[in-house]
Amino acid sequence: xxxxxxxxxxxxxxxxxxxxxxxxxxxxxxxxxxxxxxxxxxxxxxxxxxxxxxxxxxxxxxxxxxxxxxxxxxxxxxxxxxxxxxxxxxxxxxxxxxxxxxxxxxxxxxxxxxxxxxxxxxxxxxxxxxxxxxxxxxxxxxxxxxxxxxxxxxxxxxxxxxxxxxxxxxxxxxxxxxxxxxxxxxxxxxxxxxxxxxxxxxxxxxxxxxxxxxxxxxxxxxxxxxxxxxxxxxxxxxxxxxxxxxxxxxxxxxxxxxxxxxxxxxxxxxxxxxxxxxxxxxxxxxxxxxx
Numbered sequence: 001x002x003x004x005x006x007x008x009x010x011x012x013x014x015x016x017x018x019x020x021x022x023x024x025x026x027x028x029x030x031x032x033x034x035x036x037x038x039x040x041x042x043x044x045x046x047x048x049x050x051x052x053x054x055x056x057x058x059x060x061x062x063x064x065x066x067x068x069x070x071x072x073x074x075x076x077x078x079x080x081x082x083x084x085x086x087x088x089x090x091x092x093x094x095x096x097x098x099x100x101x102x103x104x105x106x107x108x109x110x111x112x113x114x115x116x117x118x119x120x121x122x123x124x125x126x127x128x129x130x131x132x133x134x135x136x137x138x139x140x141x142x143x144x145x146x147x148x149x150x151x152x153x154x155x156x157x158x159x160x161x162x163x164x165x166x167x168x169x170x171x172x173x174x175x176x177x178x179x180x181x182x183x184x185x186x187x188x189x190x191x192x193x194x195x196x197x198x199x200x201x202x203x204x205x206x207x208x209x210x211x212x213x214x215x216x217x218x219x220x221x222x223x224x225x226x227x228x229x230x231x232x233x234x235x236x237x238x239x240x241x242x243x244x245x246x247x248x249x250x251x252x253x254x255x256x257x258x259x260x261x262x263x264x265x266x267x268x269x270x271x272x273x274x275x276x277x278x279x280x281x282x283x284x285x286x287x288x289x290x291x
Contacts, residue, residue, distance in 0.1 A: 002214030052113040055173035056106040061085035064217040067154040068270040073144040081215030083129040113176035158225040172213040181206035192245035201263040233261030
């Protein structure tokens with residue numbers, strides 16, 4: 001996983017492959033499991049300019065101010081990051097956290113990566129490292145209030161499955177740095193240490209993310225929408241261990257791809273939130289793990 005900065009030195013570095021800066025070594029920690037076959041797709045649309053507007057920096061990770069296709073301006077705003085970036089530490093395998101009080105703060109960035117304000121959580125609406133690696137914080141402010149105060153709009157989560165070959169940009173609010181590559185394919189199961197994730201996004205080798213980039217939004221260059229949340233990479237060729245996720249296909253075959261990094265799809269999240277951005281895991285179409 002690309003560890004949270006504070007935990008990185010003592011724990012795993014989940015997001016990045018390759019050498020990780022000393023500070024990043026404390027950044028994010030996540031588990032990475034196996035990748036599946038690479039899927040060919042039509043030529044990717046022309047690359048659009050992707051900037052930092054709407055991304056946030058956490059104390060140990062990256063994240064983004066997000067909305068769903070059905071979200072309204074007066075809804076409580078949400079910030080998305082990784083489950084392994086929680087201030088309370090890594091959720092155990094099988095653990096799901098909902099509606100847990102939190103006063104965590106986030107540095108809101110504008111297009112040029114300048115911090116323009118501080119956002120505060122009222123609660124962790126949802127978080128887990130089971131099947132996926134995601135955290136969603138509900139804020140004390142609405143989208144309209146944030147737009148009025150800072151001129152920043154949220155990023156929209158796409159509600160359809162990402163496509164192999166898509167040109168993407170991983171936008172790190174922590175490092176104020178971007179990584180451009182393509183979706184190489186999808187891992188049926190990605191296993192890292194005690195955690196297993198389903199249908200993970202595999203990047204092409206150009207996205208050499210590092211510790212501290214955990215929780216970064218993965219943006220489709222053509223639409224500007226978020227298709228995944230960055231979370232881990234195989235650092236030194238280890239097999240299914242912390243910081244060395246492996247791919248496991250439907251037949252149980254394990255593949256290790258040293259230096260390759262991964263993200264968790266986010267298209268399934270909107271179906272689990274209803275009116276006023278309220279979490280409802282019983283909604284039709286919601287497949288996120290339940291407590």
